[in-house]
Amino acid sequence: MNDIIKNIPESKRDRILNSAFEEFSRYGFSNTSTNNIVVNADISKGLLYHYFGSKDKLYEVLKELAAELAFRDTVDEINWNESDIYRRVKQYYKIKIRIAKQYPYLFRFIDSVRYEMGESALDEYISTISPALYKNLLTYNVDFTKFDDSIDIRKSVNIIQWTIERYVDKAIEDIIHFDIIDEDKIWQQVDAYIVILKHAFYKKGYV
Amino acid sequence: MNDIIKNIPESKRDRILNSAFEEFSRYGFSNTSTNNIVVNADISKGLLYHYFGSKDKLYEVLKELAAELAFRDTVDEINWNESDIYRRVKQYYKIKIRIAKQYPYLFRFIDSVRYEMGESALDEYISTISPALYKNLLTYNVDFTKFDDSIDIRKSVNIIQWTIERYVDKAIEDIIHFDIIDEDKIWQQVDAYIVILKHAFYKKGYV
Amino acid sequence: MNDIIKNIPESKRDRILNSAFEEFSRYGFSNTSTNNIVVNADISKGLLYHYFGSKDKLYEVLKELAAELAFRDTVDEINWNESDIYRRVKQYYKIKIRIAKQYPYLFRFIDSVRYEMGESALDEYISTISPALYKNLLTYNVDFTKFDDSIDIRKSVNIIQWTIERYVDKAIEDIIHFDIIDEDKIWQQVDAYIVILKHAFYKKGYV
């Protein structure tokens, strides 16, 4: 499947993929018109079928690509030696923003697939790899000795993740709506929150 | 909106509603054919449009009805003076089964709407009334003094709800698949679980 | 299958059937566009599918109708007690012309089906009933005592049939091209030939 994408000239490839990600995430599989996809991608109808053969196949390729980028590659790229929970989480969300800059609708697409499918290629990632990724992100090799023992660490960790996630998801929506984001500003704001969160959850010495 | 339903002769009404609930919950809004709805309801196409005007309007009416039955009426019907958590929860699920007997696909329909819509009439119930219903069901006027203080009451309550819910949802699927259920048997089995759960969560005196 | 045709109002029915007979006989099954059929029949695309469901089904119905008219009904209508070969053959071709007046392309359609199919519903008529019809037409209950014994009767009969057929097929082509024929004139010319043929093949007493 990946061979299909590899063979498309870069210039067109992301136009096609983004157009398809957007349409499918907006309208679902059956309500998405290949017509709209090709118009937005500025290619001919024939070319879409030259590359992908059918609407079904296109959808499969998108699911495969989404799984690759959002789960497999991400797991490989994270530096699991980073034991500080804040830097660990920031790492992950920096990757997510980088992906969203290339494919703004990819994460919305993943959400929409989750809704449409019972058992499928992507579901493997959603139901298995995705929870595992999040679990490992927040636990594997994390230095919990920095945390204040009197506080529920798991919940603390959740609050940390949710807070950062909130900013990042808002940033991704900004990419979708305004086509551009001020990434520096995002990380500055995130860092400001991290200062507060460290005060709340870390032992005095680690703040 | 409710006037529309009121004006449909009883003999046809539930045939139409159930056919529509089933099709929409199976295939989603846009992938549902009004043709299938009228065939399964054994009415003419013209009649569907006579009553509902359009596919959109039909969908709206169904959402409204679903919200009415599954949330508004249910809230009104629950006896909020019943402070025993087990009897309280059983009350709710008895109502749910009664609704499912009349409209087997209604709860599947609600799930499907949640998936398809961003902001909609039903969302008001899903995002506001539905969580409130569940919260009140498990907390409002509930006599928590019966609970063993050493145990996390919230989690206990969740286990109680989840256990009962599991049986009820399975029963609703049976209504869909076999058209009939043995309700007595369901409640017997639920009661057997309640005995176990009371041992686990209630103070000795209340078991 | 015949129910489909029966349910179409007469005014439209023959417009549709003739348009389809013409297109299919001209271009073959796959090269025939349903678009052209509906344009020539002056109906909407949807209506064609409302009646016939698919291009395949339409083709099946046409084959069935062709077999019915050109073979089954024809066999039933011929007066097999007519033992004079000339009157017998004329009978058959009068039926053929009557059919062609209603469905000018029907016989061309049959020829085209013969070419496209291996084994099919119509083939049953073409490969079995059609040869049987011709054989019986020229032999069953025919009074061969009228023939001059010194001449090959079978060949004589063929010449008789071919001569009449030639005029009739030409007449059918005229129906196609000019929309109208002078049937009286055709039979006058045919009768003139019959006089000659009787001189050639019949015993003196029967001329």
Add this chain to the structure above:
Amino acid sequence: MNDIIKNIPESKRDRILNSAFEEFSRYGFSNTSTNNIVVNADISKGLLYHYFGSKDKLYEVLKELAAELAFRDTVDEINWNESDIYRRVKQYYKIKIRIAKQYPYLFRFIDSVRYEMGESALDEYISTISPALYKNLLTYNVDFTKFDDSIDIRKSVNIIQWTIERYVDKAIEDIIHFDIIDEDKIWQQVDAYIVILKHAFYKKGYV
């Protein structure tokens, strides 16, 4: 037209021609996809159009080639001094098998053209040269004095031809299906039949 074929390197030529003969004979002109032709011939789409210009032109060239091989060249190659009907007929079918070994689908292609066309280049051969070829094959310079006078010679000749033809056509189908035939065996079997046929039709002295 023949220049087109001449200019194609031998290595590719027969691959292209056989692929095209097969597709056209299977699916007819309009239902044949040039895509399938190039895939089966293992050439690019562009090359097909480089050589032939269009699907129509390709079809014309194939018809021309078929006429050349199956009629013109065959007529030239037959030794018309061979007056023995059995050897004469065997000659012809040996040529036919040699052609079929190079172009297995050529004779099926000719049959399919006959079906599709009204008036065309190939029809000239089908309607004029082909009947003439068969007529001459079975009559021109044939020594009929060998035949038993009491038997209808024409019919005898037909039986001779049909018998041999049956074996040869079966052999050609074997070429198509199994890619190989045992030609010696075919002629042995044909000769065995000839012995029988001579007994039936020849005067005692020529058996």
Add this chain to the structure above:
DNA sequence: GATGAATGAGGATTCATTCAT
């Protein structure tokens, strides 16, 4: 010569909606 990406008109089919009866 040789490639195959690219085109876009045209293919069959579906379906929400209307309206005369």
Add this chain to the structure above:
DNA sequence: CATGAATGAATCCTCATTCAT
């Protein structure tokens, strides 16, 4: 009330043909 015939725009997909490389 009730019907279902009728519409036609929109659906996915195919394919002969072109052309830059």
